[in-house]
Amino acid sequence: MKFHKKVILHIWHAIDQFLIPLRYVVNCTRFPKKLLLTTEEAEVLLSAIQPDKGQTCLCNNSIEADYDLHIIVPVYNTAPYLKQCLDSIFQQETEFSFFVSIVDDGSTDDSSALLDDYHASLQGSSHYSNTEIIHQTNQGPSAARNAALRNIHGKYIMFVDSDDMLLPGAIQTLMNVAILSGADISEGNFDGGPAHGFAWGKVYRSELFRHVHFPPGYWFEDTLNVFYLYPLCHRIVQVPGTHYYYRPNPSSIMNSFQGSARTVDSLWASRRVLSDYFSQGNKATPKLLRFYLQDVLSTVSHFRTLKNEQAMQALFIIHCDIFRKHFACSLNDNSHSFQQKCVVHSLSKANYRLFRAITGI
Numbered sequence: 299m300k301f302h303k304k305v306i307l308h309i310w311h312a313i314d315q316f317l318i319p320l321r322y323v324v325n326c327t328r329f330p331k332k333l334l335l336t337t338e339e340a341e342v343l344l345s346a347i348q349p350d351k352g353q354t355c356l357c358n359n360s361i362e363a364d365y366d367l368h369i370i371v372p373v374y375n376t377a378p379y380l381k382q383c384l385d386s387i388f389q390q391e392t393e394f395s396f397f398v399s400i401v402d403d404g405s406t407d408d409s410s411a412l413l414d415d416y417h418a419s420l421q422g423s424s425h426y427s428n429t430e431i432i433h434q435t436n437q438g439p440s441a442a443r444n445a446a447l448r449n450i451h452g453k454y455i456m457f458v459d460s461d462d463m464l465l466p467g468a469i470q471t472l473m474n475v476a477i478l479s480g481a482d483i484s485e486g487n488f489d490g491g492p493a494h495g496f497a498w499g500k501v502y503r504s505e506l507f508r509h510v511h512f513p514p515g516y517w518f519e520d521t522l523n524v525f526y527l528y529p530l531c532h533r534i535v536q537v538p539g540t541h542y543y544y545r546p547n548p549s550s551i552m553n554s555f556q557g558s559a560r561t562v563d564s565l566w567a568s569r570r571v572l573s574d575y576f577s578q579g580n581k582a583t584p585k586l587l588r589f590y591l592q593d594v595l596s597t598v599s600h601f602r603t604l605k606n607e608q609a610m611q612a613l614f615i616i617h618c619d620i621f622r623k624h625f626a627c628s629l630n631d632n633s634h635s636f637q638q639k640c641v642v643h644s645l646s647k648a649n650y651r652l653f654r655a656i657t658g659i
Contacts, residue, residue, distance in 0.1 A: 331651045333611055337619045340612035347609060348562035352515035355522055355574050359511065361450040361504050365428070366394040367473060368452030368504065372401050372442030373460040377408040379545060384416055386463035386543075388425050392470040398429045399446035400460075404436030409460075440512035440519040443497070447511045454501045461545045462498065468541040472501045475537050482506060482531035486541030496520055499542040506530065513574075516567040517560045524589045525571040529580065556603040564600040565613055568593050569620060582625050590625060591638045594645075598657045614653050621645040 335343075341350075369387060373380065387398060400417075402410050413431050420426040432445050443457060454476060458464060468486065476484035485500040486493055493499025497512070497520050506527050512519045528534065572590070576582075594617055601613050626646065637656060644653040 329651045329654045331649055333615060333648070333650050335611055335615050337615055340615035343608055343612045344562050344565070344616070347604070347606075348559040348566070350566040350570070352513050352563070352566055352570050355510050355513040355526060355571055356578070357444075357511045358509060359447050359450055359507055361508055363451070363453040363504060365397040365452045367396040367454045367456055367469065367501065368446075368450055369396055369398045369456045369458060370401070370443055370446040371398065371458050371460050372403055372439050373405060373409050373413065374403045374436065374439070374442070375405050375407045375409060376460040377405075377412055379461040380409055380412050381416065383458065383460050383463055386465070387458060388420070389466075390464060390469045391467070392473070394469060394473045396428065396469065397451040398425070399432060399451075400429065401432045401434065401442040401445045403434060403438070403442040438515065438517075438519075440514045440516065444511040444514065447507055450504050450507060452504055455504050455507060456501045457497045458542075459498055459544075463543040463545070465541050465543055471539065472537060472541060475535055476501050476503070479533065479535050481533045481535040483527070483534045484537055485534060486537050487539065488542040488544040489540055490544060492536060493542060494536075495524055497523065498544075502527070510574075513567060513570050516570070517563040518567045521567045521571050521593070524593065525568060525586070526575050528589065529575065529583060529586045556600075557605075561600045561604055562609070564597045565616060568597065569616065572620065572624060576624055582627065587625050588638070590620075591641050594641055595637075595657065602657075610654075611650065614650055618645050618648050 371383065371387070376383070384400070390396075400413055402413055410433060417426070417429060417431050420429060430446075434442070434445055447455075454473065456469070456472070472484045472486055475481065482503045483500055483506075488499050510522070510526055512522050568590075597613060597617075598610075601610055604610075621642075622645075640652060640656045643649065644656060
C-alpha cells in the first residue's frame with residue numbers, strides 16, 4: 299500500500315511540474331507579474347471584507363496537575379449530539395484519571411439545560427466531582443476552550459468537540475503512547491484520516507499550554523497547532539488505529555465559511571499566531587517553513603470561494619510580507635516539493651503570475 303502511494307505521489311508531482319509552467323504561460327495575459335498594491339493597501343482592502351478582530355494567543359495559564367488528563371469540551375448548540383459525546387467520554391475504560399471541563403459558550407438551544415441535567419445524573423459516581431460545567435456568553439470556540447485552559451488540572455490535555463465522540467479505548471491508547479514514548483503530543487486518527495492539524499483527536503503535554511491559548515476572535519483557530527505548538531514539540535507520535543469519531547455538521551465553521559467574509563480569518567489567524575510565535579524569540583525552522591507553505595495553499599483555497607480577484611491579490615501581497623519578515627533566511631531546504639519550491643520563489647520574488655499558476659486558478 300505504501301509503495302502504491304509513493305508511486306501515485308511521484309506521478310502527481312510529475313504532472314504538477316508540467317502543469318505549473320503551462321498555467322504560467324496561459325496566465326501571461328490574465329494576471330500581472332508584479333502588483334502595485336502595497337501591504338498597507340492590501341490590509342485595508344481585506345479589512346473592508348473582514349477586519350482583523352482577533353487577539354493574541356499569548357497568555358498565562360495555571361497548571362495544577364491533579365489528574366493524568368484534562369478533557370475540554372466546548373459546547374455551542376449541539377443538543378442533539380451532546381449526550382452521545384459525553385457518554386463516549388465518561389464510559390471510557392482506562393487506568394488514567396481524568397478531569398472534564400464542559401464549556402457552554404452561550405448556547406441558544408437546549409444544550410445548557412442538558413449539560414446541567416447530565417452533570418446532576420453523575421451524582422454518586424467519581425465523575426461528578428471530577429467534572430465542571432462552565433456557562434459563559436457566546437464568544438466563539440477559542441474562548442470556550444480558553445475558559446477551561448485558564449486552570450489546567452491534568453498532566454496532559456485533550457479536546458473533544460461536542461458534536462463528535464471518542465471511540466472506545468481512545469484515552470487509554472493515546473495516553474499510553476504519550477507516556478511510554480515521552481511524546482509532547484500523541485496524535486490519533488479519525489474516520490477520515492490523521493487528526494494532524496486539528497485541535498481534537500490527540501493528547502498534549504499540558505506544559506505546552508502554560509503560556510499560550512487559542513487566539514480569540516478568529517475562525518480557523520486550530521492554526522495554533524501548526525504555527526505554535528508543533529514547532530515547540532520535541533516529539534510528536536502518530537498512533538495507529540482510529541480513536542475519534544468526527545461528525546460532519548452542516549452548521550460547523552468548516553462547512554459554513556465558504557464564500558463568507560469570515561474566510562479572511564484564515565489569513566488573519568495565521569499571521570497573528572506566527573507573529574506571536576516569533577515575538578517570543580523562536581526561530582524559523584525548515585519544518586515551520588513547510589507548515590507555512592502548506593498553509594499558503596490552504597488560505598488560497600479558502601479565498602477562492604470569495605470569487606474576488608482583488609482579495610486574492612491582497613492575500614498574495616500579505617503573504618509576501620509574512621515570508622519576507624519571517625522566512626527569507628530559511629530557503630536552503632531540498633525536501634520541498636516542486637509546488638512548494640514554486641511557492642517560495644513566487645513569494646520571495648513577489649511574482650503574482652507564478653503564484654496564480656501554482657494554485658491552479
